[in-house]
Amino acid sequence: MHVALVHSGTIEGDWVECALGQLRHDVVRFFSLDALLRTVHQTSYDLVVLHNGLSRAHSLDALAVLRARQQHSVPLLVYGSTLDSGEIAKLLNGGADDYVDIPTGAAVFAARVTALLRRVYPASFQQTSFTIGNFEISPFRRVVEVCGEQADLTDTETRLVLLLFTNMDRTLSRNHIFALVWGRTTLQMTRTIDTHISRLRLKLGLHEENGVRLRAVYNVGYRLERVAHQGIDQLTDPMLSLALQA
Structure with a gap:
């Protein structure tokens, strides 16, 4: 922490x-x-x-x-x-x-x-796996699965993605990320974070279709957000279900 x-x-x-x-x-x-x-x-x-x-x-x-x-x-x-x-x-x-x-x-x-x-921060201390969108996260085992397939990640990428998923819907500053993923207290070669974020987006498919959105927060850092699937939301909305039945 x-x-x-x-x-x-x-x-x-x-x-x-x-x-x-x-x-x-x-x-x-x-x-x-x-x-x-x-x-x-x-x-x-x-x-x-x-x-x-x-x-x-x-x-x-x-x-x-x-x-x-x-x-x-x-x-x-x-x-x-x-x-x-x-x-x-x-x-x-x-x-x-x-x-x-x-x-x-x-x-x-x-x-x-x-x-x-x-x-x-219960997710950071969770021993069992949890699911967000199409991702299954196992912090204790340090494993990330996408659509049932285990992602092939480096140690640094694993630390970064676990940090993001255990802090869902929360903005993490660059200093914060750099300290906990790279173990450094001051930013050096700041493009390193951007490069790893870009690589994770491609490797894991961190986009709306998989139930998450990874966005840059200007002049601060990054934020991984949950994105609800409209189809699922519609089916679970009782008022909409009644309207569809009518």
């Missing part, structure tokens, strides 16, 4: 960054909220982790700004210390999805992060 961590340079922040790294998340660390906010229009994240080092009012303002500028589906985890139950409730009601009191055990912190991500 592509994680944004906002925390100044302290031992506590280092510990959280290390804990997220041990979970094999790609962590981008920011030393101020303003630094993060400068990126959110062109970069997508799977999780935002925010240190509660600001005053309570400023923390609530920060959550409101993040919710306004980020997609509402992106989970926000706040962590800190010495908060009473009333203050924690204000943070949760103000936009945070969870609060973790630090210090805590590494196992508990890891479990809380994983539980939050599993709720928001």
Whole structure:
């Protein structure tokens, strides 16, 4: 997962960054909220982790700004210390999805992060295969089938297509894709992503006839969308079925 961590340079922040790294998340660390906010229009994240080092009012303002500028589906985890139950409730009601009191055990912190991500991105944690259009995706086996035939993909193409299908109907930034598919935190040779996307379109038939649409989002990245077949939709529309029977 592509994680944004906002925390100044302290031992506590280092510990959280290390804990997220041990979970094999790609962590981008920011030393101020303003630094993060400068990126959110062109970069997508799977999780935002925010240190509660600001005053309570400023923390609530920060959550409101993040919710306004980020997609509402992106989970926000706040962590800190010495908060009473009333203050924690204000943070949760103000936009945070969870609060973790630090210090805590590494196992508990890891479990809380994983539980939050599993709720928001169930497809990424799915052990069994799932079907979208003419595609059957098996994340655990790392296999993609098109119309019952297994696709012949390279390791990089497999990582890319699994990332797209487990984030259906969600815009992924180039930085996001580059970090999770190529394992790099900064874009180099940006045409690499475009070349692989173009190749996947041809190899897998990522078009409306197969039930999906892969489109470029200007100045951001790519988005794989579900496309309903009109024939199927018509047959499942009860009002239309009655009209056809008449």
